[in-house]
Amino acid sequence: xxxxxxxxxxxxxxxxxxxxxxxxxxxxxxxxxxxxxxxxxxxxxxxxxxxxxxxxxxxxxxxxxxxxxxxxxxxxxxxxxxxxxxxxxxxxxxxxxxxxxxxxxxxxxxxxxxxxxxxxxxxxxxxxxxxxxxxxxxxxxxxxxxxxxxxxxxxxxxxxxxxxxxxxxxxxxxxxxxxxxxxxxxxxxxxxxxxxxxxxxxxxxxxxxxxxxxxxxxxxxxxxxxxxxxxxxxxxxxxxxxxxxxxxxxxxxxxxxxxxxxxxxxxxxxxxxxxxxxxxxxxxxxxxxxxxxxxxxxxxxxxxxxxxxxxxxxx
Amino acid sequence: xxxxxxxxxxxxxxxxxxxxxxxxxxxxxxxxxxxxxxxxxxxxxxxxxxxxxxxxxxxxxxxxxxxxxxxxxxxxxxxxxxxxxxxxxxxxxxxxxxxxxxxxxxxxxxxxxxxxxxxxxxxxxxxxxxxxxxxxxxxxxxxxxxxxxxxxxxxxxxxxxxxxxxxxxxxxxxxxxxxxxxxxxxxxxxxxxxxxxxxxxxxxxxxxxxxxxxxxxxxxxxxxxxxxxxxxxxxxxxxxxxxxxxxxxxxxxxxxxxxxxxxxxxxxxxxxxxxxxxxxxxxxxxxxxxxxxxxxxxxxxxxxxxxxxxxxxxxxxxxxxxxxxxxxxxxxxxxxxxxxxxxxxxxxxxxxxxxxxxxxxxxxxxxxxxxxxxxxxxxxxxxxxxxxxxxxxxxxxxxxxxxxxxxxxxxxxxxxxxxxxxxxxxxxxxxxxxxxxxxxxxxxxxxxxxxxxxxxxxxxxxxxxxxxxxxxxxxxxxxxxxxxxxxxxxxxxxxxxxxxxxxxxxxxxxxxxxxxxxxxxxxxxxxxxxxxxxxxx
Numbered sequence: 076x077x078x079x080x081x082x083x084x085x086x087x088x089x090x091x092x093x094x095x096x097x098x099x100x101x102x103x104x105x106x107x108x109x110x111x112x113x114x115x116x117x118x119x120x121x122x123x124x125x126x127x128x129x130x131x132x133x134x135x136x137x138x139x140x141x142x143x144x145x146x147x148x149x150x151x152x153x154x155x156x157x158x159x160x161x162x163x164x165x166x167x168x169x170x171x172x173x174x175x176x177x178x179x180x181x182x183x184x185x186x187x188x189x190x191x192x193x194x195x196x197x198x199x200x201x202x203x204x205x206x207x208x209x210x211x212x213x214x215x216x217x218x219x220x221x222x223x224x225x226x227x228x229x230x231x232x233x234x235x236x237x238x239x240x241x242x243x244x245x246x247x248x249x250x251x252x253x254x255x256x257x258x259x260x261x262x263x264x265x266x267x268x269x270x271x272x273x274x275x276x277x278x279x280x281x282x283x284x285x286x287x288x289x290x291x292x293x294x295x296x297x298x299x300x301x302x303x304x305x306x307x308x309x310x311x312x313x314x315x316x317x318x319x320x321x322x323x324x325x326x327x328x329x330x331x332x333x334x335x336x337x338x339x340x341x342x343x344x345x346x347x348x349x350x351x352x353x354x355x356x357x358x359x360x361x362x363x364x365x366x367x368x369x370x371x372x373x374x375x376x377x378x379x380x381x382x383x384x385x386x387x388x389x390x
Numbered sequence: 391x392x393x394x395x396x397x398x399x400x401x402x403x404x405x406x407x408x409x410x411x412x413x414x415x416x417x418x419x420x421x422x423x424x425x426x427x428x429x430x431x432x433x434x435x436x437x438x439x440x441x442x443x444x445x446x447x448x449x450x451x452x453x454x455x456x457x458x459x460x461x462x463x464x465x466x467x468x469x470x471x472x473x474x475x476x477x478x479x480x481x482x483x484x485x486x487x488x489x490x491x492x493x494x495x496x497x498x499x500x501x502x503x504x505x506x507x508x509x510x511x512x513x514x515x516x517x518x519x520x521x522x523x524x525x526x527x528x529x530x531x532x533x534x535x536x537x538x539x540x541x542x543x544x545x546x547x548x549x550x551x552x553x554x555x556x557x558x559x560x561x562x563x564x565x566x567x568x569x570x571x572x573x574x575x576x577x578x579x580x581x582x583x584x585x586x587x588x589x590x591x592x593x594x595x596x597x598x599x600x601x602x603x604x605x606x607x608x609x610x611x612x613x614x615x616x617x618x619x620x621x622x623x624x625x626x627x628x629x630x631x632x633x634x635x636x637x638x639x640x641x642x643x644x645x646x647x648x649x650x651x652x653x654x655x656x657x658x659x660x661x662x663x664x665x666x667x668x669x670x671x672x673x674x675x676x677x678x679x680x681x682x683x684x685x686x687x688x689x690x691x692x693x694x695x696x697x698x699x700x701x702x703x704x705x706x707x708x709x710x711x712x713x714x715x716x717x718x719x720x721x722x723x724x725x726x727x728x729x730x731x732x733x734x735x736x737x738x739x740x741x742x743x744x745x746x747x748x749x750x751x752x753x754x755x756x757x758x759x760x761x762x763x764x765x766x767x768x769x770x771x772x773x774x775x776x777x778x779x780x781x782x783x784x785x786x787x788x789x790x791x792x793x794x795x796x797x798x799x800x801x802x803x804x805x806x807x808x809x810x811x812x813x814x815x816x817x818x819x820x821x822x823x824x825x826x827x828x829x830x831x832x833x834x835x836x837x838x839x840x841x842x843x844x845x846x847x848x849x850x851x852x853x854x855x856x857x858x859x860x861x862x863x864x865x866x867x868x869x870x871x872x873x874x875x876x877x878x879x880x881x882x883x884x885x886x887x888x889x890x891x892x893x894x895x896x897x898x899x900x901x902x903x904x905x906x907x908x909x910x911x912x913x914x915x916x917x918x919x920x921x922x923x924x925x926x927x
Contacts, residue, residue: 112688201569205908275754278682282576283912285569286682362754364682367591367909369757 085337086160086170092341093159093317097309098122100316100352107356122309129302137295139199147194148296148303151187155307155314158183161237162317163325165340169239176235177225180318184270184311185218191292191304198295202284206291209367213276213288216374217269220262223381227259228322230388237318241325258384260323265377267319267355269370271312274359276370286364313348320347393419396440396478403435404428413479414859415644420479426491432480433464433494442466443774445477445863446872446889447504449512451540453486460484460514462491464501465861465872467793469771471786475793477861484514493519500774500894511538521559526601526926529553537609544609561587561594569908573602580922584911591907596900603926611886616642616854616875619883620716623873626888627923631709632658632665633866634888634924637873639716640795641860645877646716646850652800653844654718659796659804660837661713662864663830664704667735668697669867670778670823670830671742673919677820678749680913681758686749693741700734703727718847728838735831746824759817763902763914766814775898776891777869779918782822783814789865797837804836816917853881868892868920890924 102119109116136144161180192210195203229235232243269276272289284291293304326343365373396419397410406425413420423432436442445467452461464480467473484491493516494501505516506525513536516522527537530550536542560568567588573581581602587594607626611619623638624631636658643649650658675690698708704727705713713721723731749755765775770783780787788808790798797804809825811818856879863872869891878884899918906914 108684112685113692114688201567201571205569209909274682274684280684281679281682283680284576285571285911286680286909360685361752362683363678363752363758365754366758367907 083170083172085165086174089162089164090156090160092164093162093313094156094306094310097306097313098126100313100348101309103349104352104356104359107353108360111356111360122305126302126306129297129305130299132298134298134300136297137198137200140295141197144194144197144295145300147190147197148300148307151190151194152303152307152310154183154187154190155310158187159310159314159317162314163238163241163321164317164344165337169236169242177229177237177240177318177322178222178235180237180314181218181221181225184314185214187307187311188214191289195292195295200295202287202291202294205285206287206289206294209288210292213269213370213374216371216378217266220374220378220381221266221270223378223385224259224262224266225318225322227255227381227384227388230385231255237321241321244325253387255384255387256323258380258387260319262377262380262384263319263323264354265374265380267315267351268358269374269377270315271355272308273355275362275365275373278364316348316351317344319351320344397421399435399439400432403431405431408432414861415477417475418477418479418861420481422481422483426482426484429464429480429482429492430494430497433466433498436466436478436480437498440468441470442478443469443771444498444500444504445774445870446874446887447501447508448874448885448887449508449514449538450876450885451512451538454540457483458486460486460489460512462508462514463874464494465874467863469785469787473792477863489514490517491515492517495519495521499772499897502897503893504889510536512536513539523557523559526604528601528604529556537606542609544606544612556599558585558599559595559597560585563589565589566594573599582922586903586908586911588908591909593904593906593908593911596903596911598896598900600896600922601926603923605927607927608886608888611883614883615852616645616877616881616883617716617850617852619886623886623888624711624714626927627890627921628709629669630665630866630868630871630890630921630924631711632661632714633864633871634873634890635711635714636662636796637862637864637866637871637888638875638886639714640862640864641873641875642716642850642854643848644860644862645858645875646854648717648848648850650718650848651845653722653841654846654848655799656797656837656841657719657721657723657846658714659798660723660834661705661710661719662796662866663834663837664697664701665710666830666867667738667827667834668694668701669919670827671697671738673916674742674745674749674820674823674827676916676919677759677816677913678755680916681755683749683752683755683758686745686755689741689745693738693745696734697738700731703730715847717850718845720846722846723838723841728841731834731838735834739828739831742824742827746821749820756817758910758913759820759917760815762816762906762910763917764814764905765898765902767812769901770814770898773898773901774894775869776871776894777866778819778822778826779895779898780869781808781810782818784810784812786810787870789863789870793863793870795862795864797840804833804840806833816913819917856881866891868924869895871924888924888927890921890927892920892922892925895920896925 101122106116106119158180161175192207195207232240234240277288296304324347401408406428409422411420445465448463450461462482466478505519508514510524510526530553532551569586571584573583583599585597611622620638624635626634672694675687678686701710702708765783767784770780770785791806807829809822811822856877860875863870872889874887876884903911903914
């Protein structure tokens, strides 16, 4: 193995791990939320059970949906999983071959979102259209800001490839955080609930169709298709959390990919994800959902933080 | 006597004869109008000069009696603060060969649904009604069959006719969208179809279509022994079991001339407050669900569950059914139960104080509730809105004080503090509910202190007196419910009508929704928290 670069096996291992533990993260968030609300809550494995149940069920499709509708879940899942390949989990080094960078990652997530909205519009239901139009109102406020946060960090490292970025910084880098890092991280915390479809921007637990954003777009899916969409949602969440951890808390083996190093990297990743999951659960239990027209104001705070971070980096 | 002044004023407005007599209760007044066309003028006098509001409208089919007509009773109640406990009935005779009455809806919006219901179930046409679409009967019900006419056999199946799509009232224009919601919803709630028209997220109009759970209960009760019909009345709605059971009992007891013993009256009022408590506490939690404030939702559910488990210990079921029965109360409250109850209510009070503290201290929740779903004071009066929704819009009405029932009929009734607010938004409805929970807990304490050993039931002998009318108004958790019961010559139920608070409040929800955006509708709806079953019957 070439020094400082990571083999394709580990990249694939990373990707598989992300998809597999995605539902677990959701389960853990749900469990923390339940405990914070003085409830027992379902077990942390519940999202897996839901997906297994859906995969066994038949599909019901709206008469108004076109043939394209059935392929939406697969495409969305594929785009999200591909994005997962770009997140360093156990590694903090670039892969041996050029794969794509943080911009590619955000692009794939945006593609998944676009396809989801397209599917919702295609089915022709009122709630799907409503959810899609709301999601497309919010997305242009979230995605550019995410991009700015990525740039503000990438500028310091001189690369947008997340593995290389992590390797460049090294583990000790967290001790030398500058104002731009703090501001970028603050922007990320503001954006996290929006990107993962959680309170105060969206409410993943609601059954009230009229209030839905992301969930509204899933209403017309059923059976294995819905299972894929849910799996994609879980994957999207952990990919986003992975992006945060790669940008702000890089940690992992760089020189050699020995078994101990990999395990250490995976363990560190798990801790980082758990802390961020706890943050999301805490926010979800402490606040009500924002009035829809207040969401741009809320995201504006993230924008200002990200812009300032970027400006500080450039100046 | 004030009634003389009222009758004189009505006489001035009318062209035809105006004959007034006392009834159905001694303090009430029934005014027979010789000409139905005098209705609008007479009603204008009642609502203008005497500031009365529509309590209910009851149509009856009396074609088989010597009168040989259909009758419509428009029942009004005074709403000025400090007004006496009185109902004024305007009685109009309708020719079955030409069943028409002038519509009051344009001057009295509260009459809107009553007139449409009358048209559906009795075939009495409100001439000049601005919106004469069907209300109760849905697509496929054959034209010309009126289920509440005596000639219609309730046990009969009717053929389903092919129907066109129901003409929803929608706005049209560029960029205007229709959003159909329901009748089947995702949550565990009753069915109702809501047709929004919106531009972007702004609601232009909401057309609510209900009566999916119309079970023909009023028809079912006709011909039953009034003692048996009680069980139907109690089951019109689950979460209003005590209120509807009690309202029916009080109407029946008027007819039978029996008064429930004092201990039974106290137990009835305690049961009514317990029903209010679990409803109000659950509703505060539900509003949190509408705002996606999970902590509040979970806390509301937890507090409600404790109260319903208490209900089960008292009555053997979670809805307190079977506690109130004609003539009195069926179950006694032992000292053990009372101390259990006191402990439960103490916990409920501290739990609610904690929850309201967290709601009021949380800007994200307050921001959702403030100014959401405004119901103007005048709109609340025009639509004769009842209960929490009315009081949160500054209408000082509470049937416990205005039409005393249960323990409030004592010579020395318990003190009642009626909670009102002026803002008319979702926040006002939540705070009024929370205050009423505190007041109810205090009231239960006072009622329990008044309990003295004594009989629980007065006997109602069968047959009950025939040809009499009983009327009662009960402050249910959702507001004033008006019960109207009449027995036939043989002492059986000839006609029973329930005007539930939800019946008057649904149009107010549609109005309030028009001040909100689409994603806030569940919140607006939950801040009113109305029943479908009570409305549909």
